[in-house]
Amino acid sequence: MLSCKDIADRASALNDGELSGWDALQIRLHLAMCKGCSRFVAQMRATDQLAARASDPGEPLEHEADDRRLTEILSTLRKEQSRH
Numbered sequence: 001m002l003s004c005k006d007i008a009d010r011a012s013a014l015n016d017g018e019l020s021g022w023d024a025l026q027i028r029l030h031l032a033m034c035k036g037c038s039r040f041v042a043q044m045r046a047t048d049q050l051a052a053r054a055s056d057p058g059e060p061l062e063h064e065a066d067d068r069r070l071t072e073i074l075s076t077l078r079k080e081q082s083r084h
């Protein structure tokens with residue numbers, strides 16, 4: 001049986017998909033029974049995904065795309081106004 005410390009040590013490897021079937025299965029069993037570790041791994045995964053998206057300009061976060069669209073609309077409106 002894995003301890004909570006084992007889970008913490010392997011959480012990032014699990015999220016990266018680096019663990020083999022048996023290791024991953026043991027960790028998943030522990031996560032199913034241990035709320036603390038399951039929250040820890042979920043949080044780590046969320047942080048990793050945010051970091052991955054932030055370092056990849058090809059995949060902007062949704063709200064950033066919305067911001068850009070809003071800025072375009074605003075500047076178009078301003079140009080329209082200055083023309084009249």
Ligand SMILES: [Zn+2]
Pocket residue numbers: 003004007030034036037038
């Ligand atoms: Zn645990």
